[in-house]
Amino acid sequence: MKDKVILSGMRPTGSLHLGNYFGALENWIKLQEEYKCFFFVADWHALTTGYEDTSEIKNNINEVVIDWLSAGLDPEKCTIFLQSSIKEHAELHLLFSMITPSSWLFRCPTYKDQIAQIKDKNITTYGFLGYPCLMTADILIYKADFVPVGEDQLPHLELAREIARRFNYLYKEVFPEPQPLLTKAKVLPGLDGRKMSKSYGNTIALSDDPDTIRKKVSSMITDPARIRKDDPGHPEVCAVYAFHKVFNEEEVPEIEQQCRGGKIGCVQCKRNLANKVVEYMTPIYEKRQELLKNPGIIREVIENGNENARKVARKTMEDVRKAMDIDW
Numbered sequence: 520m521k522d523k524v525i526l527s528g529m530r531p532t533g534s535l536h537l538g539n540y541f542g543a544l545e546n547w548i549k550l551q552e553e554y555k556c557f558f559f560v561a562d563w564h565a566l567t568t569g570y571e572d573t574s575e576i577k578n579n580i581n582e583v584v585i586d587w588l589s590a591g592l593d594p595e596k597c598t599i600f601l602q603s604s605i606k607e608h609a610e611l612h613l614l615f616s617m618i619t620p621s622s623w624l625f626r627c628p629t630y631k632d633q634i635a636q637i638k639d640k641n642i643t644t645y646g647f648l649g650y651p652c653l654m655t656a657d658i659l660i661y662k663a664d665f666v667p668v669g670e671d672q673l674p675h676l677e678l679a680r681e682i683a684r685r686f687n688y689l690y691k692e693v694f695p696e697p698q699p700l701l702t703k704a705k706v707l708p709g710l711d712g713r714k715m716s717k718s719y720g721n722t723i724a725l726s727d728d729p730d731t732i733r734k735k736v737s738s739m740i741t742d743p744a745r746i747r748k749d750d751p752g753h754p755e756v757c758a759v760y761a762f763h764k765v766f767n768e769e770e771v772p773e774i775e776q777q778c779r780g781g782k783i784g785c786v787q788c789k790r791n792l793a794n795k796v797v798e799y800m801t802p803i804y805e806k807r808q809e810l811l812k813n814p815g816i817i818r819e820v821i822e823n824g825n826e827n828a829r830k831v832a833r834k835t836m837e838d839v840r841k842a843m844d845i846d847w
Contacts, residue, residue: 521553521554521555522555523554523555523664523665524554524555524556524557524661524662524663524664524665525550525554525555525556525557525663525664525665525666525667525700526556526557526558526559526657526658526661526663526666526697527543527547527556527557527558527559527666527667528558528559528560528561528564528602528657529543529560529561529583530560530561530562530564530565531560531561531562531565531576531579531580531582531583532565532569532579532717533575533579533582533583533717534582534583534586534724534725534726535582535583535586535587535590535724535725536715536717536722536723536724536725537707537715537722537723537724537725538707538709538714538715538716538722539586539725540590540725541704541705541706541707541765542669542704542705542706543667543702543704544586544587544590544592545590545704545705546667546702546704547587547592547597547667548590548591548592550667550700551592551593551596551597552596554665556596556597556598557597557598557600557661557663557828557831558587558592558597558598558599558600559599559600559601559602559657559828560580560583560584560599560600560601560602560821561602561657562576562580562601562602562603563602563603563608563609563653564602564650564653564654565579566646567642567644567646567647567650568633568637568640568642568647570644570646571640580601580821581814581817582726584599584817584820584821585726585807585810585811585817586725586726586807587599588806588810588816588817588820589725589803589804589806589807589810590725590803594820594823594824598824598827598828599820599821599824600821600824600825600827600828601821601824601825602657604821604825604828604829605660605825605828605829605832607660607829607832607833607835607836608653608656608657608660608832609656610836611656611659611660611835611836611839612649612652612653612655612656614839614843615652615655615656615682615686616649616652618682618685618686618689619651619652619682619685621648623651623678623681623682624648624649624651624652625648627651627674627675627678628674628675629675630647630648630651633647651675651678651679651682652682654675654679655678655679655682655683658676658679658697659679659682659683659694659697659835660831660832660835660836661828661831661832661835662694662695662835663695663697664695664697664698665697665698665699665700666679666697666698666699666700667699667700667702668699668700668701668702669701669702669704670701672699673699676697676699679697680696680697683695683696683697684696686842690842690843690844691841691842693835693838693839693842705765706761707761707762707765708758708761709721709722709758710722710723710735710736710738710739710740710758711739711740711758712740712756712758723735723736723796723800725800725803725804725807726804726807727800727804728804729797729800729801729804732793732796732797732800733793733797736759736762736789736792736793736796737786737789737790737793739758739759739762739789740757740758741757741758741759741785741788741789742754742756742757742778742785743756745785747781748781748783748784748785749781749782750781751779751780751781752778752779752781753778753779754774754775754778754779757778759785759788759789759792760774760775760778760788762792762796763788763791763792763795766792766795766796766799767791767792767795770791774788774791
């Protein structure tokens with residue numbers, strides 16, 4: 520499948536956590552072995568909701584790429600690049616905005632949801648409304664065959680497919696219709712049982728050292744109805760049990776049985792989990808420490824990736840201009 524192209528990206532919002540890792544990054548690491556992969560830091564997309572304060576974007580770009588490399592993305596096997604360094608994304612975004620009906624953008628589920636939910640920021644901007652055009656440009660400029668998504672993201676990809684069809688109909692067949700590569704990600708709750716999110720302060724970061732991980736695991740919320748060690752537990756409502764299912768799968772049946780029978784205390788259960796999480800995370804942490812000793816590696820990886828991405832993007836834009844007869 521190395522002749523098939525995959526495109527995906529992440530916004531630079533700071534160091535990644537386990538939710539990011541199991542939600543996307545773990546899958547990317549597998550995909551780089553099978554496909555021609557382009558993975559980008561979506562710094563322009565970060566502006567759609569964070570345009571008022573850009574002070575941390577530069578640092579966050581470095582943090583994201585360090586986490587990617589620490590976790591196992593290999594620049595010899597995939598292209599890692601910065602969205603804003605490839606100006607062709609902006610050009611294709613502009614051209615797509617000329618042919619995309621505004622009704623398509625207003626009906627986008629994410630637009631409706633975030634307008635309703637985000638009350639502390641003014642996101643009634645052209646950039647926020649039009650971000651699906653930029654997202655489509657990100658995908659189609661590399662003529663991606665597949666985009667790894669969860670089911671909740673299918674409407675966004677369908678919009679990209681509609682824009683590709685409209686361009687091909689109006690001008691000439693240039694773009695493939697990118698297909699979803701549905702991924703069943705492992706789901707981890709936050710330390711408090713809610714969704715894992717930096718805004719909730721309930722994450723375990725990929726950058727956390729072993730001592731920090733142990734402290735965080737020890738603070739995790741367990742079954743609130745269980746007061747004493749010998750009380751019967753309800754593991755299905757326990758964040759610690761949810762973590763065991765990811766990090767300690769082979770012991771899950773025994774842990775569930777002991778918990779329901781009141782034969783294991785929460786402190787012991789957390790200690791067992793902490794050992795498993797630290798064992799899993801230590802290679803990532805150690806690789807990160809190596810990278811931090813030589814920060815020039817990060818710039819080199821991004822610049823080399825930018826060069827590779829730019830070659831592909833420039834060729835696509837030549838095809839686009841020719842198809843639209845604006846290549847004077």
